[in-house]
Amino acid sequence: MCRPIVVGxxxxxxxxxxxxxxxxxxxxxxxxxxxxxxxLNRPADRTYDLILESGYLKVGVYExxxxxxxxVDGEPRGVDIELGKRIAWEMGVEFRVHxxxxxxxxxxxxxxxxxxxxxxxxxxxxxxxxRVPYDKKYAYMQDSTGEYINEQVVLFGPYQQETWQIAxxxxxxxxxxxxxxxxxxxxxxxxxxxxxxYLSSGLGGRLRDQVRHYRNVREAFEAMRAGEVSAVMGxxxxxxxxxxxxxxxxxxxxxxxFPGIGKQVWDVGMAIKxxxxxxxxxLEAIVDRLVKQGEMDALFADLNLRxxxxxxxxxxxxxxxxxxxxxxx
Amino acid sequence: xxxxxxxxxxxxxxxALAVSYGAQAVTDKDIMNDENTPEDVVTYGMGLKGQRxxxxxxxxxxxxxxxxxxxxxxxxxxxxxxQEAQPMVKDGVMYVSASYSRVYAIDVKTGxxxxxxxxxxxxxIMPCCDVVNRGVALYDDKVIFGTLDAKLVALNKDxxxxxxxxxxxxxxxxxxxxxxxxxxxxxVITGVSGGEFGIVGKVEAYDANTGEKVWTRPTVEGHxxxxxKDGKKIENGISGGKAGQTWPGDMWKNGGAATWLGGTYxxxxxxxFFGTGNPAPWNSHLRPGDNLFSSSRLAIDPDDGSIKWxxxxxxxxxxxxxxxxxxxxxxxxxxxxxxxxxATADRNGFMYVLNRENGDFIRGFPFVDKITWAKGLDPKxxxxxxxxxxxxxxxxxxxxxxxxxxxxxxxxxxxKNWMPMAxxxxxxxxxxxxxxxxxxxxxxxxxxxxxxxxxxAGFTIKPANDDYIGVLRAMDPKTGEEVWRYxxxxxxxxxxxxxxxxxVFTGTPEGYLKAFDAKTGKQLYQFNTGSGxxxxxxxxxxxxxxxxxVLSGWGGAVPLWGGEVAKVVKDFNxxxxxxxxKLPKDRVxxx
Numbered sequence: 001m002c003r004p005i006v007v008g009x010x011x012x013x014x015x016x017x018x019x020x021x022x023x024x025x026x027x028x029x030x031x032x033x034x035x036x037x038x039x040l041n042r043p044a045d046r047t048y049d050l051i052l053e054s055g056y057l058k059v060g061v062y063e064x065x066x067x068x069x070x071x072v073d074g075e076p077r078g079v080d081i082e083l084g085k086r087i088a089w090e091m092g093v094e095f096r097v098h099x100x101x102x103x104x105x106x107x108x109x110x111x112x113x114x115x116x117x118x119x120x121x122x123x124x125x126x127x128x129x130x131r132v133p134y135d136k137k138y139a140y141m142q143d144s145t146g147e148y149i150n151e152q153v154v155l156f157g158p159y160q161q162e163t164w165q166i167a168x169x170x171x172x173x174x175x176x177x178x179x180x181x182x183x184x185x186x187x188x189x190x191x192x193x194x195x196x197x198y199l200s201s202g203l204g205g206r207l208r209d210q211v212r213h214y215r216n217v218r219e220a221f222e223a224m225r226a227g228e229v230s231a232v233m234g235x236x237x238x239x240x241x242x243x244x245x246x247x248x249x250x251x252x253x254x255x256x257x258f259p260g261i262g263k264q265v266w267d268v269g270m271a272i273k274x275x276x277x278x279x280x281x282x283l284e285a286i287v288d289r290l291v292k293q294g295e296m297d298a299l300f301a302d303l304n305l306r307x308x309x310x311x312x313x314x315x316x317x318x319x320x321x322x323x324x325x326x327x328x329x
Numbered sequence: 330x331x332x333x334x335x336x337x338x339x340x341x342x343x344x345a346l347a348v349s350y351g352a353q354a355v356t357d358k359d360i361m362n363d364e365n366t367p368e369d370v371v372t373y374g375m376g377l378k379g380q381r382x383x384x385x386x387x388x389x390x391x392x393x394x395x396x397x398x399x400x401x402x403x404x405x406x407x408x409x410x411x412q413e414a415q416p417m418v419k420d421g422v423m424y425v426s427a428s429y430s431r432v433y434a435i436d437v438k439t440g441x442x443x444x445x446x447x448x449x450x451x452x453x454i455m456p457c458c459d460v461v462n463r464g465v466a467l468y469d470d471k472v473i474f475g476t477l478d479a480k481l482v483a484l485n486k487d488x489x490x491x492x493x494x495x496x497x498x499x500x501x502x503x504x505x506x507x508x509x510x511x512x513x514x515x516x517v518i519t520g521v522s523g524g525e526f527g528i529v530g531k532v533e534a535y536d537a538n539t540g541e542k543v544w545t546r547p548t549v550e551g552h553x554x555x556x557x558k559d560g561k562k563i564e565n566g567i568s569g570g571k572a573g574q575t576w577p578g579d580m581w582k583n584g585g586a587a588t589w590l591g592g593t594y595x596x597x598x599x600x601x602f603f604g605t606g607n608p609a610p611w612n613s614h615l616r617p618g619d620n621l622f623s624s625s626r627l628a629i630d631p632d633d634g635s636i637k638w639x640x641x642x643x644x645x646x647x648x649x650x651x652x653x654x655x656x657x658x659x660x661x662x663x664x665x666x667x668x669x670x671x672a673t674a675d676r677n678g679f680m681y682v683l684n685r686e687n688g689d690f691i692r693g694f695p696f697v698d699k700i701t702w703a704k705g706l707d708p709k710x711x712x713x714x715x716x717x718x719x720x721x722x723x724x725x726x727x728x729x730x731x732x733x734x735x736x737x738x739x740x741x742x743x744x745k746n747w748m749p750m751a752x753x754x755x756x757x758x759x760x761x762x763x764x765x766x767x768x769x770x771x772x773x774x775x776x777x778x779x780x781x782x783x784x785x786a787g788f789t790i791k792p793a794n795d796d797y798i799g800v801l802r803a804m805d806p807k808t809g810e811e812v813w814r815y816x817x818x819x820x821x822x823x824x825x826x827x828x829x830x831x832x833v834f835t836g837t838p839e840g841y842l843k844a845f846d847a848k849t850g851k852q853l854y855q856f857n858t859g860s861g862x863x864x865x866x867x868x869x870x871x872x873x874x875x876x877x878x879v880l881s882g883w884g885g886a887v888p889l890w891g892g893e894v895a896k897v898v899k900d901f902n903x904x905x906x907x908x909x910x911k912l913p914k915d916r917v918x919x920x
Binding site: 041062065068099101102103104105106109112118119120121131132133135137138141143144162191192193194196197198200201202205208209210211212213215235260261262263266268 | 407410450452453454455456460527577578579580582583609610612614615616617723724725726728729769774775776777778779780781782783784785789
């Protein structure tokens with residue numbers, strides 16, 4: 001890694017040592033902590049007390065997933081990273097990133113990163129995972145024998161509401177009133193996502209031939225700049241993030257609805273192992289305050305992202321409290 | 330004590346070196362002629378055609394009860410997961426791969442290790458389909474195998490040191506290699522494994538001596554194939570002619586059709602035979618059309634990778650019926666004629682007999698007790714006649730509800746999965762390791778992926794019968810009749826071998842190596858190896874005695890999928906061993 005060149009003399013050495021420490025500190029967030037048990041090949045059982053004692057919190061976030069969590073020049077960036085750092089700061093410990101390679105579905109990600117560990121990396125678990133949809137139906141899903149499928153984890157602490165969004169190229173389209181326009185104009189989606197399925201099967205399959213598949217939303221925007229597609233559909237934060245980049249300044253937000261999508265909005269929260277509830281209560285209290293006091297909104301606003309309070313809070317916060325949480329007071 | 334031990338160690342390894350340095354290089358001729366040289370096994374399939382038949386008969390139905398273990402070898406470490414390889418034997422050395430991309434050279438006389446190679450896998454690698462490895466290829470002074478991070482590695486056969494390493498595909502994009510490569514005319518031929526998203530299957534050839542790429546052939550319609558000459562990449566025709574014929578929109582760009590089980594080769598027609606996996610995405614309602622060349626068998630020219638013909642077993646697949654199962658070449662003697670035929674037992678429950686010169690359908694028939702998704706095959710073309718209502722529903726059409734669950738038989742793990750069958754030219758029967766199970770498929774009412782709402786499917790696998798799942802069958806390719814069957818409690822997941830001694834060998838997850846009478850199916854022998862047998866046995870002759878070897882180590886795909894099948898297999902312990910048996914000389918004489 002970064003080794004300072006020692007020119008000579010005590011002062012230089014001290015400066016070099018100081019620089020090294022600074023660099024190490026800066027890089028610490030990007031480097032994962034290996035605290036599993038080598039001998040027994042299992043992860044450390046990091047309860048709330050152990051986390052405080054160790055002085056760091058391992059926050060699980062998806063890799064390469066702007067604007068939520070990604071790397072720039074070896075540094076973790078994104079709104080989930082900022083939230084993770086904020087939570088760690090509130091707990092009085094250091095933030096440590098735990099990158100998650102997404103598997104086929106959320107259940108796999110929870111197993112690989114929250115409660116069991118991947119079979120090729122059994123010592124590697126996050127203390128808490130972010131960007132986990134908060135949905136009672138999902139949390140209490142049962143299998144054919146009546147067992148709770150997600151009994152190994154606690155899903156809690158909703159901190160954002162996410163939704164779908166289209167951006168379009170005004171050179172190609174005047175506006176997007178309905179998705180029917182994509183019978184005639186190509187639209188980019190991330191492969192194997194709900195927008196992919198929705199547009200490929202919608203209107204009896206009449207949009208299917210216009211759907212162009214990309215590995216992620218960023219690549220779909222590259223294609224829009226190259227004129228390959230007239231629009232891109234993704235999650236609202238992804239679209240907001242791309243539109244905030246100067247090279248995408250020409251593109252516009254669409255105002256269309258998404259008829260036929262069962263889940264138009266969903267809450268996003270956190271997950272911990274079910275035996276670590278004390279940690280969960282602490283995290284929940286922190287996030288609850290951030291949401292209610294409008295600080296979560298500020299985290300999103302700093303990154304040019306619109307913020308919506310989770311449905312969970314809409315059930316009980318009054319209009320004024322909601323306005324405060326969404327940064328309008 | 331210490332110096333003494335050290336001394337013994339030196340002596341042992343010196344001996345080991347002496348053994349391996351005496352070994353001859355493996356030539357193209359050795360490979361092409363493997364089925365006729367019972368003193369060695371230098372190809373995956375015991376011959377490139379993949380018949381897994383040995384002409385040895387000193388071990389036979391009369392003396393099999395005297396088959397005895399001579400040594401066992403442990404792969405060591407905690408990496409005990411699914412040992413699916415077939416060993417190779419050449420000049421007193423066994424070369425075998427193990428799970429997690431490991432390779433071992435073993436002195437076959439003593440069972441002592443000569444060398445071990447552990448592929449260094451990248452951190453954070455997420456292989457799509459378990460960590461198995463199905464075997465190595467031998468060529469010249471090299472042992473060649475594929476790794477979980479989708480590389481081909483050539484090791485020196487005497488030292489185990491890498492001679493070349495080539496990246497075949499990007500593991501970060503979801504590719505891996507688990508199949509045994511084959512060597513044909515100096516070229517290493519390999520396919521690729523891949524997850525569901527955004528991958529395109531391909532078959533590639535590399536110069537066995539240098540590792541340089543010779544040609545590449547994508548297995549999805551619309552992608553360009555290339556040959557490489559003097560450092561130049563030259564276009565060699567688009568697979569299927571052009572894009573968009575059997576796929577809607579741009580879906581051909583990410584069409585799947587992974588070639589994850591490798592292939593066979595027939596010298597008479599000079600054709601490679603590779604199978605292809607299911608199309609992507611899994612939801613078939615998004616991709617109306619046949620989706621070529623998914624779930625197909627392809628005949629490929631080994632010189633430049635051109636596709637000679639294809640036969641699609643499951644057009645527009647909606648059940649995850651990969652078409653990867655091996656196509657085995659054989660001479661079909663019928664009505665006084667000998668037809669150059671080939672047969673395959675598909676995941677979808679049908680066995681197909683094809684003309685291997687042109688891919689023409691000769692006949693097809695179920696090799697499992699029940700098939701629900703199709704009523705039968707078109708007698709002329711072999712195309713399935715789909716059952717109405719047999720296709721899993723479109724989750725977009727029933728979003729938020731479970732929809733109507735569909736019961737499909739066989740389950741997606743197939744009437745037969747990866748485990749190779751065997752063909753005996755003496756009995757003219759195929760010995761097919763099969764399973765009787767069904768699956769329920771429904772649309773998940775609530776599903777999420779990477780932080781977002783999603784539309785997923787749920788499924789569960791169920792045994793079709795109370796008392797058994799696995800069935801080893803003798804199938805007659807002329808009549809489609811089952812001649813005999815052996816029923817096994819757990820699913821069969823190991824390969825089969827047959828011999829001129831009228832024997833059929835296979836392993837079971839319960840840990841047994843078993844031998845049967847090839848004509849009657851009567852079980853004649855079993856030995857418990859201590860963990861499930863999901864590898865493929867071999868036999869060879871050394872110093873006038875017949876040997877049998879098989880890997881032991883439970884794993885593979887079955888324990889990864891729960892459902893009611895899990896109840897049958899949950900108590901099986903993992904392992905990682907090679908077991909070697911022989912028939913002692915005096916037992917042959919006594920016969």
